[in-house]
Every structure is written in structure tokens, then in C-alpha cells.
Amino acid sequence: xxxxxxxxxxxxxxxxxxxxxxxxxxxxxxxxxxxxxxxxxxxxxxxxxxxxxxxxxxxxxxxxxxxxxxxxxxxxxxxxxxxxxxxxxxxxxxxxxxxxxxxxxxxxxxxxxxxxxxxxxxxxxxxxxxxxxxxxxxxxxxxxxxxxxxxxxxxxxxxxxxxxxxxxxxxxxxxxxxxxxxxxxxxxxxxxxxxxxxxxxxxxxxxxxxxxxxxxxxxxxxxxxxxxxxxxxxxxxxxxxxxxxxxxxxxxxxxxxxxxxxxxxxxxxxxxxxxxxxxxxxxxxxxxxxxxxxxxxxxxxxxxxxxxxxxxxxxxxxxxxxxxxxxxxxxxxxxxxxxxxxxxxxxxxxxxxxxxxxxxxxxxxxxxxxxxxxxxxxxxxxxxxxxxxxxxxxxxxxxxxxxxxxxxxxxxxxxxxxxxxxxxxxxxxxxxxxxxxxxxxxxxxxxxxxxxxxxxxxxxxxxx
Amino acid sequence: xxxxxxxxxxxxxxxxxxxxxxxxxxxxxxxxxxxxxxxxxxxxxxxxxxxxxxxxxxxxxxxxxxxxxxxxxxxxxxxxxxxxxxxxxxxxxxxxxxxxxxxxxxxxxxxxxxxxxxxxxxxxxxxxxxxxxxxxxxxxxxxxxxxxxxxxxxxxxxxxxxxxxxxxxxxxxxxxxxxxxxxxxxxxxxxxxxxxxxxxxxxxxxxxxxxxxxxxxxxxxxxxxxxxxxxxxxxxxxxxxxxxxxxxxxxxxxxxxxxxxxxxxxxxxxxxxxxxxxxxxxxxxxx
Numbered sequence: 001x002x003x004x005x006x007x008x009x010x011x012x013x014x015x016x017x018x019x020x021x022x023x024x025x026x027x028x029x030x031x032x033x034x035x036x037x038x039x040x041x042x043x044x045x046x047x048x049x050x051x052x053x054x055x056x057x058x059x060x061x062x063x064x065x066x067x068x069x070x071x072x073x074x075x076x077x078x079x080x081x082x083x084x085x086x087x088x089x090x091x092x093x094x095x096x097x098x099x100x101x102x103x104x105x106x107x108x109x110x111x112x113x114x115x116x117x118x119x120x121x122x123x124x125x126x127x128x129x130x131x132x133x134x135x136x137x138x139x140x141x142x143x144x145x146x147x148x149x150x151x152x153x154x155x156x157x158x159x160x161x162x163x164x165x166x167x168x169x170x171x172x173x174x175x176x177x178x179x180x181x182x183x184x185x186x187x188x189x190x191x192x193x194x195x196x197x198x199x200x201x202x203x204x205x206x207x208x209x210x211x212x213x214x215x216x217x218x219x220x221x222x223x224x225x226x227x228x229x230x231x232x233x234x235x236x237x238x239x240x241x242x243x244x245x246x247x248x249x250x251x252x253x254x255x256x257x258x259x260x261x262x263x264x265x266x267x268x269x270x271x272x273x274x275x276x277x278x279x280x281x282x283x284x285x286x287x288x289x290x291x292x293x294x295x296x297x298x299x300x301x302x303x304x305x306x307x308x309x310x311x312x313x314x315x316x317x318x319x320x321x322x323x324x325x326x327x328x329x330x331x332x333x334x335x336x337x338x339x340x341x342x343x344x345x346x347x348x349x350x351x352x353x354x355x356x357x358x359x360x361x362x363x364x365x366x367x368x369x370x371x372x373x374x375x376x377x378x379x380x381x382x383x384x385x386x387x388x389x390x391x392x393x394x395x396x397x398x399x400x401x402x403x404x405x406x407x408x409x410x411x412x413x414x415x416x417x418x419x420x421x422x423x424x425x426x427x428x429x430x431x432x433x434x435x436x437x438x439x440x441x442x443x444x445x446x447x448x449x450x451x452x453x454x455x456x457x458x459x460x461x462x463x464x
Numbered sequence: 465x466x467x468x469x470x471x472x473x474x475x476x477x478x479x480x481x482x483x484x485x486x487x488x489x490x491x492x493x494x495x496x497x498x499x500x501x502x503x504x505x506x507x508x509x510x511x512x513x514x515x516x517x518x519x520x521x522x523x524x525x526x527x528x529x530x531x532x533x534x535x536x537x538x539x540x541x542x543x544x545x546x547x548x549x550x551x552x553x554x555x556x557x558x559x560x561x562x563x564x565x566x567x568x569x570x571x572x573x574x575x576x577x578x579x580x581x582x583x584x585x586x587x588x589x590x591x592x593x594x595x596x597x598x599x600x601x602x603x604x605x606x607x608x609x610x611x612x613x614x615x616x617x618x619x620x621x622x623x624x625x626x627x628x629x630x631x632x633x634x635x636x637x638x639x640x641x642x643x644x645x646x647x648x649x650x651x652x653x654x655x656x657x658x659x660x661x662x663x664x665x666x667x668x669x670x671x672x673x674x675x676x677x678x679x680x681x682x683x684x685x686x687x688x689x690x691x692x693x694x695x696x697x698x699x700x701x702x703x704x705x706x707x708x709x710x711x712x713x714x715x716x717x718x719x720x721x722x723x724x725x726x727x728x729x730x731x732x733x734x735x736x737x738x739x740x741x742x743x744x745x746x747x748x749x750x751x
Contacts, residue, residue, distance in 0.1 A: 171690050173501060173508070173548040181692075211550040213690055217487050241694040243704065250697055250704060250723055252730045259693035267507065267687065276532055277507045277687075278731045351726045398691045400709065 007109040008037040015331035019302050022185045022270055025328055026090075029112075031071075034119040038066035040104065041111045048101035049113060055447040057081045059098055059113055066116065075124040078117060083154045083201075084446055086125055086193045089118025091183060092443050093322045125196045133203050139163035141460050144229040146214040146401070149177020150442045151235030151433030153201055154449030155456075160204035162457050167229075169212040174266060177237050178434075179442070181266040182258070184296050186303070187325075190265075215400035220408070224428055230463070231428045231456045234416060235449055238434040239398035243391050244288070248345030253282065253353030257289070257297040257392035264300050281306040282387025286356050288342055289392030290314065293439075295325040297390050298334050308334050309384065313341040313361050313374045339363070339374065343381070345389055355385045394439050405429065413438060422452030423459070430456055465545035469522060474611040477529045478579055479538045480514065485549045486521035493560050494587040495681065495713050498523065498551030499689040502536040506547065509533050510686045512583035512658070512712070513552060514612075523549070526582035526611070553689050554712045557587055557656075558679070564594060572598040573644070573652040573676075574620065575637050575667050577659020578605075581612045583681060584658050585619075592619035599623065599644065599652070603637035603659070606630050637663065638670045645674060652676055657716060661728060665721035672717055680716035682707050685730060698724050 011027040012018075018025055029037060041063040049059045058077050065073035078085045094100070094114035102110030143159050145152045148170040156166045174180050179194045188194060202208065214220060214236070223229045241256030243249050260279070263269040267277035285301040287294050290312035302308040310329070312319060316338050319326055330336065339361040346355040360380035363372040397414040409417040409425040415436055422430040432448030434440055470482035488498060497512045515524035529535045540546070559567055572591065576584040581602050588598050600620040604610045607630035616622050624632025625640040633640045637659075644650045655678045657667040664680040671678045684696035684707040696707035701718035705711065 171550065172688060173550070181688075211548050212487070213550060213553065216552055217491055217550070237692075240691045240706065240709070243694070243697075245704075250699060250727065252726060256694040259687055259695045262687050262693050268505075275505050276536075280731065351723075398709070400691065 005036065005040050007040065007112055008033050010112065010115050015328075015333070018186065019299075019332040020305075022303060024189050025186050028122065029115050029119045031119075031123075034116055035066060035069060037112050037116060038063045041067075042103060044103055048103065049098040049111075052097045052101040053081075054097065054441075054443045055081045055450065057098075057117070062120065063111070063113075063116060066120070071120060071123050072127070074120045078120055079124075081450075082117075082443075082446065083157045083450070084150060084197050084442070085117050085121030086197055087121070087150070087179060087188065088443050088446070089114050089116075089121050090188050090193070091441075093441065095323050097443075122193075125193070125200070128200060128203075134161070136161060136205065137163050138165060141165070141230045142167070142228060143456060143460075144169065144223045144227070144232045145235065146220070146232065147171075147177055147235040147237055147433075147435075148175040148198070148208060149179060149235055149237050149433065149445065151435075151445040151449035151452075152177070152233065153198065154446040155233045155235060155432070155453045156206045156449075157201045157204060158450050158453035159456060160201070160206045162453070164457075164460075166206045168206060168208045169214055169218075170208065170210045171213040171236075172266065173210050175208055175210065177235075181262045182293065182296070184261065184265055184300050185270075186299070187296065213400070215404040220401065220405040220426075220429060230460050231430065233422070233449070233452050233456060234401060234424075234429065234431040234435055235433045235445065236398065236401055236435045238395040238439045240396050241391065242393040242396055244342065244393065246342060246344050248347055248353075249391075251345055251347040251353050252351050253280070253387055254345060254389045254391070257287070257293045257390050258395070260297050260390050261293070261300065264304070270300075270304065279304065280388065282353075283307060284386040285309070285388040285390060286311055286384055286386045287390045287392055288312075289394075290319040290321060291392060291394070292321045292325055293394075294392035295321045295329050297392050299325075299329050299332060301388070301390070302332055302334060306388070309337060309386070310334060311337045311340045311342060311356070311358060311384070313339065314371070315339055315363060318371060337384070341374065341376065342389075346383065353387055353389055355383045356389055357381060357383050395434075397435070397438070401435070420451070421455035422448060423455055428459070430459075465547065466549035467545050468540055468542050471540075471542050474526065475609050477538075478526065478609075478611055479529075480524060480526045480582070481537075481540075482517075482520075482522040482524050483546060483549055484521060485523045488523050488549065488551050489516045489518050489521050492516040492523060492552040493556035494590045495557030495560075495583075496552035496554050497583075497689075497712060498525065498549055499553060499686070500525065500537060500546055501548035502533070502540060503547050506536055507533045508548070508687060508689065509537075510553070510683065510689055510708075510712075512681065512683070513586060514582035515586055515589070523551075524582075526579055528579040550689070554708060555710070557590075557713060559587075560590065567591075568595055570596070570653040571651060572596065573641070573650075573655045574598055574600040575641065575655060575657040575659070576600065576602045576612075577637060577657075577663040578603070578609065579611070580659035580663075580681075581610075581616070584656070585612050585615055587656065588616060588620040597621065599650070601625060601637050601640055601644075603627075603640070603663070636666070638666050641667070641670055645676075654679065656680075661721060661725045664716060664719075665725075668716040668719070668721070678716040679713050680719060681712045682714060682719070682724060683712070683728075684708075684724065685728060697727070
């Protein structure tokens, strides 16, 4: 019986060793392991995993190709629905999506769909030079894309395949958006995976320009009215980091997770021999928050040599981060202070962080969202000594594009208003990803980019 | 890559460069800044725009060598390229959005300190072009450190102050301000001050009793410059704002300068450490 085989364990770097380096934590499956794991799939008639995937990858179908040793066939199946399998195989929250609904998971362990996707994606990147670039008939229409993160990349790639001439404008000096500045090297290798996936998009004829801030260097109005683009897709990402608004937050040594991760990932501050940008961790770092970004920040701080602590106001069951990341963080020696909420940050006489004052919390009645909201325990104040406090509390939208684009509506939360397929209130302007939803996942952004590509194609064809 | 088309030494350790950056030149307005990275290993640093020429497609920056990154920029020559030159960033000066009628009835006093004279220039030039003549105080430690005097004289009424009296008024810019306002009885609707943080602080303390609206341009530490990192947080009227997207110009009477100066020094120790390491490396591997 196929499902009697236990889930094939994935090889990982030893936690003690990896807590001191930036090499990838998870080695992934080799071919033998992947093919064995693939045999565990029951190939269900009504595959629940497909419905649970935000982009509905034909999961049993690609796994079936794997069982026959047809890796290229598996890659072709995934590519029907996903443009970035090597990335999503690494960073998707599979336990709450595909693997979370796998029938095998009811009594035992689900099929390792994420690890299989990663295997196929990596195999494809290694063998992509053997695949001849498809000849695409240009249709003479031009689309501008704002942002080279997952939404922009997915949209660009689909439009290019349909024959559009696509130009992507990136504000930073490196491509990839959050894949480059946000997610650390030890979770998503930049050269081996991100740059490689972007290279695949370049092969389709998509042109990328860095150092162009849409809303400042050029506006969306000028792209449509003066630069001759037929449509614009906005995938500009999440925006401005949130702070708590507590006393001491502007002390030296308090920073946003965005700043910390950008210094380390984008600017290469983890490698001071070769890069000028500094980063400061001191002896002990407290990271406030419980999401994936908080885990990335705390594990990065640990790797830079600091003692690193997570402070989160709800309980462990409520942590929004992926289970795998929490598990990895604990293995690496990260301390978790659950049901703990900061009230103010303490500073030295010359204005540097010396500690963070917290209170203990307990979970009260469930709120409207069904989550039990934390309530402060009276008189439970205590201090954690530390040199650095990193706030990982999510983001609020960047107003730059909305404020410089005529007729572009934003919603109550300040995000760009867009319908199911990404159409905004402004004709010819489509949007997707975090710019529309607020901070979410890579796969949702990629899905939104692909839906918008289809809608842009229909819009331009109807305009003729 | 962005080519350096002209380079000029303005004073000891202060250099002016014209950079070929057509799109930035077309979009730039007074008050805005750019993010510059000299090469692939460099920091992203914000520099205020000193001038822009739409026809030539160039943007002018003035850099003083104060740390490793600014030294790297200044060591480049004509024909070399900057790896990155992104902008224009930040909000333009408020007066560019004002109705011309109203603007022409206003009296402006500009106070420029040291290398801060460069970003004052495009503001005075813009106002001159739109029919508004301004008084401009330019301050420096000594005559040799004065920059942009000839350029500024073409567009505004220049008053010079040097600490040692080697040129113009002998003393701080604040003393010269008092001379003009209290001594000569000149009236201004707004003072715009750009220079070292400590100078801006004292200019604001000077204009406060006069009830004179005072605008300052802050040069906070930044990483991306587009709102993403929050490194450039500044307290203005008790509210935390981001210099890159809410500024760089703020109501000077509301800025917490002591905090801003402290935050500017966030990486000072590390920079020194880094420089030491580099020099050490030079001794080991040099020759």
C-alpha cells in the first residue's frame, strides 16, 4: 500500500551549525527521495489539495508524472498554474493550504507537496537551458509593470508569453521585491533561486529597469499618456512599516523588521568584508511580533551573533508564522516569550535601548474574527534587558502611487481598490499583490499577477 | 549605471558632480533628493538635489567627504558611473504648489550652512524664475569653505557670514539673522534653513520668538528612501513621521532636533570600526 510508506524526511543543515551561517536551512529532496515521496500520493478523484491551493496547481497530476520519473512533465504541469515553483515550494504555508487538506493528513502525515514542488522547480531551473525558448509572435502592444516582486514577475511572464512587450520598473537597485529585500538567504537563496527564476522571465523578452520609482521618477499617468503603454499593472508591494506607538520607540537601537532585513538581505550587511552597509545587533535582540517576518528577523539576528527573543502578545497556537519556521527557529535556539506584550522601551542616558518593559497577557473571549483576544494581567510588569528591539508588526500602504495617479481609488485601509481580476477604478490600470490586499503571501501575489495578466489581455483586445 | 559628466571641486573635501539621469532631471523639483550608490558594494545614501537641467538631462549633486561612502562617491571622475541614482524622492518644497499671486506677496529668508548651501540653490533659483526675490544668508566656518556664492548671487540677495570673519559678517548665521530682522527691521513670512542639524536647531530657536514660520530640510539616515524601512523616523510635533515620504522638509519649530541628531549617530561607532578594519586590511594586503 502506497500510503503505508512514511513521509520521506527532508535533509536539513544541523541547527547548531546553521544558526551561525546564512546557507539554506533545508537541502530539499534528491531525485530518489522525491520519487519515493511521490508514490505516497493517492491520486484522489476529487483532490482537496488542488482546491486548497491559491492558484489551483494540478497537484496529483504533477506528482503522478514524478512517480513515472517524468520530471519535465511534472514541471510542465506546475507551470500551467505557477510561474515560480522553486520559490513557492520554499515559502508557501503548505500546512494551511495544499498539505493541510491532503487526505493522508487525516490519520498520518500529508504528502510533502511543497518539497516535491521545490524539487521539480529546482530541477527545471537546472535544466532550463536545454529547453528551447518558445517563439512568441509579438502583438505590438505594450504593458508597464510597477514592481518586480512576485505579483509583477508573474504578470510579466504571462503577458510576455501572450506576445506583449513588457517593461518592469523596480524602485530598488535589485530585482525581486520582497524575495530580495525581505526573505533571508537561509530560506530563499538569492543567486541560485531568485535570480534564476527572474532570468527565466528575462528569456521571454521582458525588460527590467531598476532605480525607477513610479509615482516619483515617472507617474502612471505619464506611462499611459506619454510613454505609450496600453495598460499598467501595479504590484508595488506592502508599504510602510508599522510601529506600536509606545514610549521609547525612537531610541537608537529600535528598528523595523523591514529595515533590519533590508540591511542584511538587500544591502548584504551580513558580509561586512564585501559590503559597506552596517547593521547593529548588540548582545541581545528582542523581536516583537509572531508572523513570518518576525521569524525571519529573529533568526537573522541569531545568525549575526546575538541572543534572540520573540515577544508575542497571543499564545503559541495563535502565531501567524508558518509552523516550519517556528520549528526551525526553536531548533536554532530562539527564545519564545508568548502572551507577552511590550508597554515601553527603556533607554540609557545617551538614548540607546537598554531594555523593554512588558506585561503578561492571558487569552480572553474570542473576538469577531474568532481569535481569542489577549488581555493584560494586572501588575505583571517585567523587563527584558536588550540592546536592540525590532518591530515586526506588518505594514500600512505606501500612498505614493495612489496620491500621484488620477482617478485611482483606495479603500478604507489605504490599499488600492481592485476587483477579482485586478481592475482598478482607473481605466487601463490593474493592480494585485500586497498593494491591494495588504501584507499577504508570495503565492497570493503571484496568483493576483496571473489573474491580472489575463484581464489586461482581455481589456487590450476589447479596446481595439 | 549613471555617468558623471562634470566634476568640480568647490572647497576642501566638497565636490560638485553633474550626473546624466534624464528621467530624474525631468521630474525633479526644489526640495527633493536622490538615493545614490557608487558601486555594487556601497551603501544607499540620500543626497539633496543641488540643480537639474531638463534639456541636458543632468542632475547636480554636491557631496562632502565625511565617511567611507561619500569618499567613494567623491573619488569618482568624469566618465565614471554611479551604480545607482534613484529619484527624485521626497515631497517638493511647499511653495512650488502655491498660487503665484500669493507666492509673489511673500518674503522669504533662506539660511544655508556649509554644504547645505547646495540644496538651497534650486529653491532660490525656482523662486527667482517665478518672480520672487529672496534674501539668502550663506554661512561657513571660513571663507574657503563657502560654496555656490556666484551661482546664488545670480538668483538672490546674498549675505555672507563666516565664523572667523574672513568674508562678510563675522559670526554665526543666527547673529546675522538678528542683524537683518532686529537691526535692520526686515520682515519675512518664512525662513527656510538647510545645513547641519545643530545649525537648523539654533536657527529655529532664533525664529521662534519672532513667530516666523521656519522650514528645515532633514538629512536623516535612510536605506531605501521610498518609505519601506522607517530608518528615517523623526518626531515632528510629537508625531513620528518618515523623512523620506513625509519630508524631507518639515516645520522646524516642531522638529525634535536632539532626537534627530542622536538618531543620525546610530551607526557612527560601527563606521569607525569598519574604517579601522579596512585600514588594517590595507596594511596586511597592501604592497
